[in-house]
Amino acid sequence: PALAASMIARCAGPKKFFGFIEIMFRSQPQWSRSQNPMQALTKVARFGGLSGDDVQACLKRQTLLDHIRKIAEVGQNTHKVTSTPFFIIGDQTVSGAQPFDAFKKVLDKALSK
CATH class of the missing domain: 1.10.40 (Ribonucleotide Reductase Protein R1; domain 1)
Structure with missing residues (x-):
């Protein structure tokens, strides 16, 4: 579904x-x-x-259908997406439901570059 x-x-x-x-x-x-x-x-x-x-x-x-499946395949193969939600921030990823501090850490690192 x-x-x-x-x-x-x-x-x-x-x-x-x-x-x-x-x-x-x-x-x-x-x-x-x-x-x-x-x-x-x-x-x-x-x-x-x-x-x-x-x-x-x-x-x-x-x-x-093929387009959506391709997007999922790229996510799984390229970015190792295994769950949702899944975020790619710069060269880092945040997987699953995470607290704000997990995002802040990744965002701060990406913004410092």
Whole structure:
């Protein structure tokens, strides 16, 4: 379901992308645990202005699917992404949910260069 959510957010277009990402994260507990996650995702997409037909057409876009998979592959192979969230700051990474101090340390080091 997460891959489908990513595809739907991209199909919403650049102006609506981040709004869709926000609503997908906020509603993730509902759609990810739903008996029918695709139906639940379609319902969420409707709130953002996409029809059920729009969602179905989006999910059939092989080039988009390939693009998202390629991004994930590059992240895993190049940057050793193993979890989310994952941040690349300069030449350092921050993986998983971390306290502010973990980010501050990495940011301070990057800014000192």
